[in-house]
Amino acid sequence: MNGPTLHHFLTLSAALFAVGVYGLLTRRNLIAMLMSVEIILNAGALNFAALHHFRWGGDPAGAVFPLFIIAVAAAEAAVVLAIVIVLFRHRQQLDVDTADTLKH
Amino acid sequence: MTSWFIEHLWLVPLLPFLGFLIQALALQPFKPRVSSTVAIAAMIGATVVGWGAAIEYFSHAHGQTLVPLSYPWLRFSEKLVGQMGLLVDDISMLLVLVVTTISTLIHIYSTGYMHGDKGYRRFFACLNLFSFSMLGLVLSVSVLQIFIFWELVGVSSFLLIGFYWEKPSAVAACKKAFIVTRFADLGFLLGLLMLSYYAGDLDFLDLTGKEVIQRLENARLPLLGLSVLPLSAILVFCGAAGKSAMFPLHIWLPDAMEGPTPVSALIHAATMVVAGVYLVARMFPMYAASEAAIGVVMVVGAFTALFAAVIATTQFDIKRVLAYSTLSQLGYMMLALGVATMERPLGFTASMFHLTTHACFKALLFLGAGSVIHAVHTNDMREMGGLRHKLPWTHGTFLVACLAIAGVPPLSGFFSKDEILAAAWDNGHYLVFAVAMFVAGLTAFYMFRLYFMTFWSRPADPHRYAHAHESPWSMLAPLVALAIPTVLAGFLPFGHYVSRGVLEHHGINWLIAAPAIAAGLLGIGVAWMLYAAPNEASDRLAYAFGPFHKIIYHKFYVDEVYLFITKRIIFRGISAPFNVFDRRCVDGFMDLTAQASRLAGQWLRRTVTGHLQTYLFWMVAGAALLMLVLWQKDSALPVWLGWIGLVTVGIVFAWQFVLVLQKKSEPLKRIDRD
Numbered sequence: 161m162n163g164p165t166l167h168h169f170l171t172l173s174a175a176l177f178a179v180g181v182y183g184l185l186t187r188r189n190l191i192a193m194l195m196s197v198e199i200i201l202n203a204g205a206l207n208f209a210a211l212h213h214f215r216w217g218g219d220p221a222g223a224v225f226p227l228f229i230i231a232v233a234a235a236e237a238a239v240v241l242a243i244v245i246v247l248f249r250h251r252q253q254l255d256v257d258t259a260d261t262l263k264h
Numbered sequence: 265m266t267s268w269f270i271e272h273l274w275l276v277p278l279l280p281f282l283g284f285l286i287q288a289l290a291l292q293p294f295k296p297r298v299s300s301t302v303a304i305a306a307m308i309g310a311t312v313v314g315w316g317a318a319i320e321y322f323s324h325a326h327g328q329t330l331v332p333l334s335y336p337w338l339r340f341s342e343k344l345v346g347q348m349g350l351l352v353d354d355i356s357m358l359l360v361l362v363v364t365t366i367s368t369l370i371h372i373y374s375t376g377y378m379h380g381d382k383g384y385r386r387f388f389a390c391l392n393l394f395s396f397s398m399l400g401l402v403l404s405v406s407v408l409q410i411f412i413f414w415e416l417v418g419v420s421s422f423l424l425i426g427f428y429w430e431k432p433s434a435v436a437a438c439k440k441a442f443i444v445t446r447f448a449d450l451g452f453l454l455g456l457l458m459l460s461y462y463a464g465d466l467d468f469l470d471l472t473g474k475e476v477i478q479r480l481e482n483a484r485l486p487l488l489g490l491s492v493l494p495l496s497a498i499l500v501f502c503g504a505a506g507k508s509a510m511f512p513l514h515i516w517l518p519d520a521m522e523g524p525t526p527v528s529a530l531i532h533a534a535t536m537v538v539a540g541v542y543l544v545a546r547m548f549p550m551y552a553a554s555e556a557a558i559g560v561v562m563v564v565g566a567f568t569a570l571f572a573a574v575i576a577t578t579q580f581d582i583k584r585v586l587a588y589s590t591l592s593q594l595g596y597m598m599l600a601l602g603v604a605t606m607e608r609p610l611g612f613t614a615s616m617f618h619l620t621t622h623a624c625f626k627a628l629l630f631l632g633a634g635s636v637i638h639a640v641h642t643n644d645m646r647e648m649g650g651l652r653h654k655l656p657w658t659h660g661t662f663l664v665a666c667l668a669i670a671g672v673p674p675l676s677g678f679f680s681k682d683e684i685l686a687a688a689w690d691n692g693h694y695l696v697f698a699v700a701m702f703v704a705g706l707t708a709f710y711m712f713r714l715y716f717m718t719f720w721s722r723p724a725d726p727h728r729y730a731h732a733h734e735s736p737w738s739m740l741a742p743l744v745a746l747a748i749p750t751v752l753a754g755f756l757p758f759g760h761y762v763s764r765g766v767l768e769h770h771g772i773n774w775l776i777a778a779p780a781i782a783a784g785l786l787g788i789g790v791a792w793m794l795y796a797a798p799n800e801a802s803d804r805l806a807y808a809f810g811p812f813h814k815i816i817y818h819k820f821y822v823d824e825v826y827l828f829i830t831k832r833i834i835f836r837g838i839s840a841p842f843n844v845f846d847r848r849c850v851d852g853f854m855d856l857t858a859q860a861s862r863l864a865g866q867w868l869r870r871t872v873t874g875h876l877q878t879y880l881f882w883m884v885a886g887a888a889l890l891m892l893v894l895w896q897k898d899s900a901l902p903v904w905l906g907w908i909g910l911v912t913v914g915i916v917f918a919w920q921f922v923l924v925l926q927k928k929s930e931p932l933k934r935i936d937r938d
Contacts, residue, residue, distance in 0.1 A: 181884055184877075184880060185877050185880055185881050185884070186877070256875070256876060256877060257875065259874070259875070259876070260873060260874030260875050261874060262872075262874045263872060263873055263874030
């Protein structure tokens with residue numbers, strides 16, 4: 161092979177996504193969940209970028225979209241961190257397992 | 265003007281019906297007197313129109329059959345139409361006369377008898393309803409119409425027997441009456457259906473015509489190839505036997521005495537119970553064409569006459585004796601119809617004649633008994649005695665009625681009873697003749713037993729005797745009014761007006777009349793010896809006859825037999841298993857579905873953990889599954905999943921069902937059951 165092919169990038173993207181989902185479902189700490197969400201978003205962006213690079217059909221949208229994703233991820237992270245700060249002030253801890261007041 | 269009354273004959277049933285509606289709906293705020301006035305006014309109106317129509321009919325049109333009104337009410341098919349209307353012929357006019365007149369007199373009597381009663385208004389409303397029903401029955405133009413009014417009369421009877429609804433015995437009696445007659449109407453309905461199918465017609469005029477009867481005789485049922493004519497006739501007779509209290513469907517009539525005495529007089533003596541006799545008379549050509557059917561009528565009638573007369577000799581309740589007497593006389597009427605044929609139809613005329621005279625003197629007897637009860641406040645004859653001094657008018661009219669029923673000439677009862685005996689003899693039914701003769705003697709005996717125990721002998725209870733007083737004129741006037749036809753009706757040339765077939769006119773056959781009179785006088789004589797003066801001869805006789813007397817006193821234990829059949833066999837043997845099935849299996853299945861829903865809900869509840877991560881997990885899992893399904897277009901995965909789901913549900917159901925049967929199912933205890 162001359163270098164990594166499309167398949168490698170797509171596999172990497174899928175693996176990153178899986179890692180992100182795993183982290184999202186299993187970590188107890190809210191910040192850790194946030195980090196997992198970032199990973200998921202970046203995996204999606206990587207997918208876009210790889211496909212744009214290997215299958216460029218004259219449409220520049222494939223290069224712009226990952227930028228969008230980065231921007232949106234940043235904005236969303238800012239909002240979520242604000243919520244986390246308020247939560248921390250209220251409960252003094254960030255354990256997700258204890259937040260089950262909506263049970264039943 | 266000659267046919268105004270017949271043209272307006274629809275007023276006859278309508279006026280009492282309007283009276284009923286007005287009283288039931290609008291007269292509550294007014295004084296009770298207003299209700300009875302409206303009722304009596306309605307009945308007088310009906311009586312006037314009825315008499316007018318009867319006079320018109322008998323003077324101008326007798327022998328013909330007129331149908332002034334006929335409306336196709338229910339159209340079952342092209343040819344089978346249930347008509348509602350008015351049929352005018354000899355027996356319907358006769359019955360209109362009897363019903364309207366006696367009903368009016370009893371309305372007047374009731375103003376005195378029911379005075380002060382809490383249900384005064386209700387009583388008159390029900391009486392009007394009954395009069396409407398009976399008049400509609402009598403003027404019926406088709407079997408369907410008569411069936412409808414048959415049931416209406418049954419309902420009216422139910423309401424009136426159960427008038428004192430706070431008394432449990434009255435409630436039991438009205439239920440019994442309705443259920444027994446309803447049960448008999450099962451036979452009636454089957455016969456009606458058979459007739460509608462095989463004859464294709466429900467109108468009386470057609471059903472009694474020669475061609476329809478021939479068609480019925482030729483038609484054969486798929487079952488055993490029986491001919492339709494006798495079977496349908498016998499089935500219709502079942503209904504008649506129930507309403508006219510023939511054995512073994514007689515059990516309701518003595519208990520019906522729980523109702524007020526005017527009710528007993530009107531319904532259970534003069535009018536409703538003759539509905540069965542009327543039905544057989546109405547369909548007489550059909551019965552006459554079938555030997556089996558008319559034989560059944562004759563045998564049942566004769567047996568009932570004998571059976572009831574024997575029981576009447578032992579009873580002590582004044583109204584019970586009169587009830588059994590009614591049963592016996594109804595037996596006479598039926599047997600008179602049973603011995604008649606189209607060629608020698610004397611029995612038909614005799615039956616209708618006896619119906620008329622019986623209505624008069626039996627109503628008189630009951631009203632007189634009501635007067636006595638009103639005076640001494642007891643039904644038991646053993647507590648009465650010597651009342652002829654205290655109640656002169658009641659005594660006089662009662663004596664006239666007793667002489668009439670005993671068949672003493674020249675009162676009406678002699679003529680009608682003699683005609684029945686003559687009919688039985690002329691048509692060769694000698695055994696029936698002998699039975700009827702014997703019953704005539706018994707009738708005289710038990711009626712005069714009643715008479716002597718009540719009005720002669722010594723007062724058994726001096727307290728009651730002292731307080732006894734004659735009834736008000738509102739009660740005495742009908743007594744006197746009824747005494748007049750009781751005495752004079754025998755002189756009517758009845759056969760001239762009411763007959764079927766070709767009736768030859770003879771005079772009185774003294775070879776038959778003399779023994780009948782002798783039997784009557786013998787009965788009176790024996791009663792005189794035993795009861796006129798206080799003595800122990802009657803008690804000693806009862807003791808001598810020991811077990812026989814006991815059986816007869818308990819009315820041959822027929823009621824006990826019925827109770828046994830219903831309680832042990834029907835309730836315990838048939839209803840109880842059905843009940844168990846209904847409760848366990850049907851209700852159990854309903855509980856099962858409720859339980860299964862509840863369980864399902866409980867399981868699904870466990871998915872709501874409150875943890876965000878659980879929800880996310882399920883989201884991811886669901887997405888993965890969806891991807892899997894969509895990735896392969898023709899995959900069998902959805903079908904597989906569907907089957908797995910169904911099997912799971914089935915397993916749950918089965919498991920819960922087992923738990924229900926073992927009564928271990930926990931939520932069953934908490935499910936509300938009403």
